[in-house]
Each structure stands twice: as structure tokens, then as C-alpha cells.
Amino acid sequence: MMRIYEVSDHKRDYMDLLFLADEQEDMIEKYLDRGTMYVLEDEGIKGECVVTDEGDGILEIKNIATLPEAHGRGYGRMLIDFIAREYRDRFQVLQVGTGDSPLTIPFYEKCGFERHHVIEKFFLMNYDHPIFEEGVQLIDMIYMRRKL
Numbered sequence: 001m002m003r004i005y006e007v008s009d010h011k012r013d014y015m016d017l018l019f020l021a022d023e024q025e026d027m028i029e030k031y032l033d034r035g036t037m038y039v040l041e042d043e044g045i046k047g048e049c050v051v052t053d054e055g056d057g058i059l060e061i062k063n064i065a066t067l068p069e070a071h072g073r074g075y076g077r078m079l080i081d082f083i084a085r086e087y088r089d090r091f092q093v094l095q096v097g098t099g100d101s102p103l104t105i106p107f108y109e110k111c112g113f114e115r116h117h118v119i120e121k122f123f124l125m126n127y128d129h130p131i132f133e134e135g136v137q138l139i140d141m142i143y144m145r146r147k148l
Contacts, residue, residue, distance in 0.1 A: 002042040004082045011037050017048045020065035024127050031062040040079055046070040049079040057092035059083070059148070064096075080111045088148040095145045099123060099131065099138030113144035 007014065011032050015025070022028050035050040047066035054060045061083065066075045084094055096113060098104040122141035123131050131138040 002040065002078075004038050004040045004079065007037045007039050007048075011050075014039065014045075014048055017045070017065050017067070018050070018063055020067070021063045023131065024129075027126065028063065035062055038079065038082065040066075040075050040082075042070075042075070046073075047075045047079055049083060051083055051087070053091075054095065058095050058145075059087050059091040059093070061094065061096040076107065077111055084146075084148055091148050093145050094148050095143060097122075097141045097143045099133055099136075100140055100142050101133040101136055101138060103134050105142065105144075108144045112146040114146065116143045116145040118142055 014037070015028070018028050018032070019025075031050060031052050035052045037048060037050045039045055040047040040049075045067075047070065048063070049061060049065075050063040052060050052062050061080070064076060064079055066073075066079075080094075087094070094113075095116070096108060097119070098108065119141040121139060123138040
């Protein structure tokens with residue numbers, strides 16, 4: 001039976017999963033303790049999501065990942081829908097920052113997000129090595145938003 005639950009202790013036990021969405025530990029450390037973590041379990045852990053309160057009614061997805069073998073089963077969308085339901089009375093906007101990747105942008109668009117703003121050269125300035133996704137080097141951070 002599938003369930004999503006909050007993890008408040010021992011978040012670092014899930015680092016392997018967190019690294020799927022953010023490959024640099026010091027970047028994860030910037031939001032992990034102040035974020036709220038959720039884990040999706042369906043005959044074993046399949047995914048996780050970390051959200052933070054960014055002020056002004058904005059809730060941000062800082063990290064969301066599903067195990068590679070669980071891709072395409074809707075777990076990512078289930079996590080986003082769960083977050084949207086869980087927080088719609090407390091926030092107006094759900095925001096996510098992602099690289100300009102052929103994997104992530106279409107996924108977020110299918111989940112109701114629209115492009116909002118860009119932070120140029122974010123990945124070049126904040127990561128100690130080049131980040132590639134589907135053969136594309138991530139350079140700019142694309143912020144996407146959806147109303148809650």
C-alpha cells in the first residue's frame with residue numbers, strides 16, 4: 001500500500017535519494033535542516049521531497065527524486081499533488097528551481113508549473129563541478145511556479 005509520510009529525524013539517512021536530485025552535499029545541507037521532508041513508500045521507498053517556506057506565501061520544492069527503477073510510475077506527480085493538498089491552506093504558490101533540462105522542464109509543466117524567472121549561471125557559480133542531465137550541461141536555474 002502506498003503512503004507518504006513526513007521524516008523529521010535522521011533526514012541524512014536518505015542522502016542517496018537526495019543525491020539523485022542534487023549531487024552536491026553542501027547544497028543539500030543549505031536546505032535540509034530547515035526543510036520538511038516527505039518520503040513516498042510503495043512496497044519500499046520510491047521517492048522523497050523536501051519543501052521550504054520561502055516567505056511571502058511561497059513554498060519551494062528544494063529536492064524531489066524517485067528511484068530510477070521507479071520512474072514513469074507517477075510517484076513524482078503523487079508527491080507534488082500531496083504537497084499541493086497539504087499546503088494549499090497555508091501558501092499561495094508552489095515554486096521549484098530546476099536546470100533547463102529535457103527531463104525536468106516537461107515533467108513540471110505536466111504538473112501544472114509555468115516558467116517564472118531565471119537565475120543566470122546558477123549552476124556554474126554554486127557547484128564545484130559541471131552538472132549534466134541527459135547530456136545537457138545545466139547552467140541557468142529556471143524557476144517555475146504553480147498556484148496552490
